[in-house]
Amino acid sequence: MTTQVVSPTKNATSTVAPVVEFDLKEEKSLVWRLDIFFLTIGFLGYAFKYLDQTNISNAYVSGMETDLKLYGNELNYFTTFFKFMAYVFLSGFSKAQLGPDILPSSGQYFNSSQKSCMLTLQSSQWYLPHEMALRMSLYNIAQPVGAMLSGAMQGALSTNLEGALGRTGWRWAFIINGVCTIFIALLAFIFLPGFPDRPNPLARFYLRPQDIVVAEERTRRISRDPQLGINLKTFLRCFKFWHVWLFSIAWSIGTNTTPSNYFNLWLKSLKNADGSLKYSVGMLNYLPIAGQALQLVAELLFSGFSDYLGTRLPFLLLHSVINITSLIILIIRPESESAYMAGWYMNYVGA
Known part of the structure; x- marks a missing residue:
């Protein structure tokens, strides 16, 4: 890595951060490493998030309705409770306390309800604006990929494992899905990079010290502010912005009435x-x-x-x-x- 550090200049009121010039190849190397590890584990985690969710409706039409006697509105109560518990457990304060590399991983055990938000947040800290759209679309296509896997798995298991070891096919789908989900969650503890100013120590096998330097310089280049923790004051201040209310209403309606x-x-x-x-x-x-x-x-x-x-x-x-x-x-x-x-x-x- 070819770098040139220009000493900070000081005056009575401010200090200008050092300017680091680096080879363009180093920047491409960083993006490539992020794509291989961060993007891959993000895609898998997001896909299994939707596999977890879709499994409920697929299991419902594959025998769960009769076995658990989920008649009337009981399916709606079931799915509401399922999502509510995950969202409450993994609240914004959990994000602040557990950290960006731990929360999405632990979230994998709880249907990954908050995983997508944290992956978007982490991506925005490592990638530049013009690099985001196509990469975020990969997270979005993980939704149909996860749903497709759920349908294929449920259909195959209902046909081939129905009654195996005394269990119905839809129960086998949850067992196999659970094992895969836990495995992806454990990988996420290692692969998620954290933030440039607070990198995940376990991700050092692909994020070298010079990669962190490049990432921080890319952040300064577009004047991006570092992520700060959430405290009670900043949490309450969020409710003063109309954008939060509008987005929350639109998100609630849009994601729950598909x-x-x-x-x-x-x-x-x-x-x-x-x-x-x-x-x-x-x-x-x-x-x-x-x-x-x-x-x-x-x-x-x-x-x-x-x-x-x-x-x-x-x-x-x-x-x-x-x-x-x-x-x-x-x-x-x-x-x-x-x-x-x-x-x-x-x-x-x-x-």
């Missing part, structure tokens, strides 16, 4: 003329995979062209138009089953 989450429940309600179920347990898990694949491709296209053309608004508007159109179709509920099915798949694209 119709595509209930696609397989609608499929389960369909019956043949003789009253028998139209789709088998396997198909109830496999058909949503096509929608999740569409969501994955759409995410890559939207983010890729957005980065390539250097504009965001047209793609945000297109995404919103597709989403609103799908919601209109699902609300109207046309008599044609094919048209209604198209509305579900459009909702995956706009999700």
